[in-house]
Amino acid sequence: MASVLEALMLLSFGLSWPINALNAWKARTAKATSPAFLALITFGYVAGIAAKFVGGNVNWVLWVYLFNLVALIVNDLIYLRNLRLDAQAGR
Secondary structure, three states: OHHHHHHHHHHHHHOHHHHHHHHHHHHOOOOOOOHHHHHHHHHHHHHHHHHHHHOOOOOOHHHHHHHHHHHHHHHHHHHHHHHHHHHHHOO
């Protein structure tokens, strides 16, 4: 049951990342994005993945962590793209 609850928590966070990525893509600016926030969340997911291995509790929930991490990396890449667009526009 603990794994199911952990996965539900991860899914609730994880479903927001594709929505955020789409909004950031459409906005075409990095002004409303906090790089510190993205870095902290990325660190949290990496720590959660590491905890699975260190604790010897590698199970199917690891895939949910990885999905979230990939979605977050996509957000990071869109942030970098938007930074470049901001620089080009002189914002």
